[in-house]
Amino acid sequence: MRRIVVKIGTNVLTRPDGTLDVTRVSALVDQVVCLRRSGWAVVIVSSGAVACGRTELRLDDDLDSVEQRQLYSAVGQVRLMDLYYRLFRDYGLQVGQVLTTKRNFETERERENQRACMEVMLQHGVVPIVNENDTVSVTELMFTDNDELSGLIAEMVGAEALVLLSNIPGLYDRQPDDPQARVIRTVRCADDLSGCIREEKSAFGRGGMFSKYNTARRVAAGGIRVLIADGKRERILPDLLERPEQTVFTEFLP
Secondary structure, eight states: EEEEEEEEEEHBBBBBBBOOOHHHHHHHHOOOOHHTTTTEEEEEOOOOOOHHHHHHHOOOOOOOOHHHHHHHHHHHHHHHHHHHHHHHHHHTTTTEEEEGGGGGGGGGHHHHHHHHHHHHHHTTOEEEEEEETTTOOOOGGGGOOOHHHHHHHHHHHHHHHEEEEEEEOOSSSOOSSSSTBBOOOEEEEOOOOOOOOOOOOSSSOOOHHHHHHHHHHHHTTOEEEEEETTTTTHHOOOOOOGGGGGGGEEEEEE
């Protein structure tokens, strides 16, 4: 089967107050099932554990940012995986959890252990769901964000495509709040469009468009098709592959 990695960002999975949007998660699971039925083996890189923890705990304690992230992610990862488990089970599909850190990519042995784990999942029809292990990843052990992680995973599993789902439909030719801004449909790796992108982070996640741009250029240079699209648009995943001419998104090519 052809392989595709789908990265789902925090701002796709959350409501404006930062809590988990269960309806959106359910809709994305429905779309992943559509991809599976169309002959794609799917790996999900999912943010959202911290949002799940925030939804469950609603703390008033004065914790520092590291302690808060560790606590929310420890509680939230359980709920997030339980939600994915129940939603995919309704379609008769099993999911497997892969929690990783930057250290797990530092040696060939560590990388091979992860690759072998996901390989056996894919061979047996299990949907791998990958996330950074935020309970132990701090400072120098952290990925820049899950955009960086999803690029590494796409390369690791030999994916044909990487889809980065965001809360906007792609890379704009100028600042998105400019009324004249238009989505750039196709980008070549040699194109330098960094001047069009703000380096600010997303509201509840660690990433942003600058991170997606850097990940997309690097991964596309290795021969993997990269798409940045609006994860809150209905049927976005099937439309990207079945009706690209009618779908607004940005595609990175070598």
